[in-house]
Amino acid sequence: CVRAFHVCLTTELLPEMQCGRNVYDVRQVCHEQNVVDCFDFSAPQAFLNDAQVQKALGVPVGLAWRPCNLQVDSAFVRSGDYMSSTDGLVAELLERGVPVLAYSGDTDLMVDWLGTKGWMEKLAWRGQADWIAAPLRTFHVHNKSAGREKSYGSFTFLQVFESGHLVPKDQPEVALRMLQRFVSLxxxxAAAPPTALPSGSKDLGLRTQSPGPRTQVGPAFWAGLSALLGALCLAWALRLQKWEEPEGPYSLMT
Known part of the structure; x- marks a missing residue:
């Protein structure tokens, strides 16, 4: 897995970076050694370094937030997890009827839309043949073309137009519409998966269960869930940071 990372870095990313292009958005020129420095994170940085916000999140006094922690990132690469395949986990989610959405901005090289669509087409699950056969449709926001979508069962792909890696930053209204549609009851x-194996599909032998009726929940539930997930991510990042840099600033990886 470490070798795979180096191949990807040297053959795909470094040539683009040496040309002065931002691998997270090829429309942008970037000559910084750390590509994160080519983005403006002043707004989230001011918010997450606000004393009241840090107190509410339980951040230890004296720690400062920064967009990216290269020590944590390097440890992640060295562990081999960076290039580990998790497609089997995605297939199991689909077999259990859990909705899965994968999206990419069309100017993102780091997670390019062709690669995203490619692994989704090759994913072995009971709806594979029907997903491949599903049409590629226009994704509309305010009656304007904002991307292309492809969906079957509970598996959805979305290519976002005029966006790099940071879709909520580049296309905030599109990102909001995408999330609203994904979590809508x-x-x-979020259609139920097929009950019978389509012709040509593979039975992965995974445990399956009926998704059952969906519980009616309101906006307060989603707001609470979002806050909880954010707190868990922060706690996880702080735990890693404590292990890597006992006296340094805290950080969330982008």
């Missing part, structure tokens, strides 16, 4: 992106 009546979303066509």
């Amino acid at each position: 009546h979303s066509d992106w």
Whole structure:
């Protein structure tokens, strides 16, 4: 897995970076050694370094937030996890009826939309043949073309137009519409999986269960869930930071 990372870095990313392009958004020129420095994170940095916000999140006094922690990132690469395949986990989610959405900005080289669509087409699950056969449709926001979508069962791909890696930053309204549609109780992106194996599909032998009726929840539930997930991510990052840099600033990886 470490070798795979080096191959990807030397053959795909470094040539682009040496040309002065931002691998997270090829429309942008970037000559910084750390590509994160080519983005403006002043707003989230001011918010997450606000004393009241840090107190609410339980951040130890004296720690400062920064967009990216290269020590944590390097440890992640050295562990071999950076290039480990998790497609089997995605397949199991689909077999259990859990909705899965994968999206990419069309100017992102780091997680390019062609690669995203490619692994989704090759993913072995009971709906694979039907997903491949599903049409590629226009994704509309305010009656304007904002991307292209492809969906079958509970598996959805979305290519976002005019966006790099940071879709909520580049296309905030599109990102909001994407999330609203994904979590909607009546979303066509969250249809139940097929009950019978389509012709040509593979039975992975995974445990399956009926998704059952979906519980009616309101906006307060989603707001609470979002806050909880954010707190868990922060706690996880702080734990890693404590292990790597006992006296340094805290950080969330981008």
